[in-house]
Amino acid sequence: MKSRWTLMLMAFVSMGLFAGCAGEKVKNQAKESAARYWQDKAYPGKSHDVQVIEAEKAEDGMYRVKGLIDGEARVGMFNPETENFSEGYYSLAHERSKRIAELEQESKYWKEKAENLDKENYKLKVKLSIFEKKGASE
Secondary structure, rough: OOHHHHHHHHHHHHHOOOOOOOOHHHHHHHHHHHHHHHHHHHOOOOOOHHHEEEEEEEEHHHHEEEEEEEOOEEEEEEEEOOEEEEEHHHHHHHHHHHHHHHHHHHHHHHHHHHHHHHHHHHHHHHHHHHHHHHHHHH
């Protein structure tokens, strides 16, 4: 009788450990999927700035994954059935508007650079014409 209880207790403990291991396996899958997504698709070239912090079970069997990318907190959802990771529409829209702002700054920089080069070019043309007039008068 005592050995039967011992066997049942050991079975329950091992089932609990197995269930815990399975949960950790899915959490690790979620973290890996998020890291791949953020490194390859969302932020190419910034793989050194991607840090996956945690994965936790959420509603509908999904896992919420949190990470830091380039100092900014990001959250996405991992579906273990399809093994897909998604940040959703808002995050991509936010990144799009951020990229547009970066492009506007870059455009402003290049316009100023072109204006400065035009001014420098004009100064050189004036100096050249003065030099040519001196050379022709001598």
